[in-house]
Amino acid sequence: MLRTSSPEDEALESRIRGQISDLPLVLKVDPGPEPGPNVVEQWRAVVALAERHQARAVIWFSHTQQALILHIAEPATRRMLVRQFQHADPPTTLSRSATAESAALVVRSALKALDARLPVGEPIEVELEPDVPPPPTPSPNREVAPWTLAVGWQASLDGNSPRGQQGLQVGLGWERGRLRARLLLLASLPGHLTDEYTRVSLSKHAAGVGVDAALISTERFRLGAGLGAGVAGFLRSTASLVPAAEASPPRLTPTAYMSPELSARWRTGPVALETSVAVDVLAGAPTLTYQRAQSVVVRNQLWGVQPRLGLALVFGSP
Structure with a gap:
């Protein structure tokens, strides 16, 4: 599941779809704000998004003047991958396009690893409040060969x-x-x-x-x-x-x-x-x-x- 929060994210969506078009996965898109500013709030939002869409992984981006930051979280294994891609100084349209393509390639590699049941990212040591139940383990969203x-x-x-x-x-x-x-x-x-x-x-x-x-x-x-x-x-x-x-x-x-x-x-x-x-x-x-x-x-x-x-x-x- 991809959370898009800006026009830049929507452009990244098309690049990701191009990179994973040959993979047996379904990419869902949910427009909305980025998950919270700290790890606890981020993880709470990730769990809620995964439950609502029955998704195995949640992807989102953060943007700064100097970098593009990619987040890929898998609630079932409590792991999250974070990658930062530096823009050229000064940034140009061509360099931003190259940065976006690099991020899409990392998304492809991570999703292939998730589909193969391999660990992606680092463990997240976050304890949610008792009123938030642990997420179920969803099965991967696969395209049915029709x-x-x-x-x-x-x-x-x-x-x-x-x-x-x-x-x-x-x-x-x-x-x-x-x-x-x-x-x-x-x-x-x-x-x-x-x-x-x-x-x-x-x-x-x-x-x-x-x-x-x-x-x-x-x-x-x-x-x-x-x-x-x-x-x-x-x-x-x-x-x-x-x-x-x-x-x-x-x-x-x-x-x-x-x-x-x-x-x-x-x-x-x-x-x-x-x-x-x-x-x-x-x-x-x-x-x-x-x-x-x-x-x-x-x-x-x-x-x-x-x-x-x-x-x-x-x-x-x-």
Whole structure:
């Protein structure tokens, strides 16, 4: 838990968040005055803050003309770390920025040690008044690695099907910080290609994995960009329309693919709406042909690069 008491503390908050973004910890912020001027009053305030926020550690800063002073207290172990960072003389904007970054690095190191159950700082010999009960030992505030399930609709253009390939998409995602890993399954309804000789039913199915990173991430909105890869299968069956045409048996043609993707998600509660735009780059696009005597006539040539649009409901933690 971070107590912020000034605009300088609010600037330090952003630096601390940047330093600990990869750690499995949650940083809570409580604006208010600094804990008291002496150790007893400081410790009383620290215990009260930790109890109110169920926090394992309390962080705050003191400022003087010459220095920035960092305090990190852990009520459960009755230990406190105090570090002083001297400003340059005379202080400049650049030197103050370097001092703030140094303080944020010390916060990162201390929180990593606390998460590993290592002692941080020096013991505090403070006896609180009898009416103040000793603090409980809270468990560390850890981020839950959230799983999400996305179910929706997808459509891709293959260059021949009049309405493209449309059908179900199901995604299982795992998010931590700004990164997301995902398993994606696509299943299309058959599209029909008809000419004077045959009617071909063609559908596209795929299974792939992908990773993306959030370009913009807020409590309600996430804009991400990433890359996926997998295997697509084109399922084809043929019906003859004239006696002279002999239909070949159904066939599944697999091919590898890669797909850059841009996604946008809007969350208003436990369910979010996500739209995505991707481009499937196929290693080999199927070609439908006729066999005439000793010659091969191309009937349909599918695109090797197929744009894809998705719209899904996302269930689970953001």
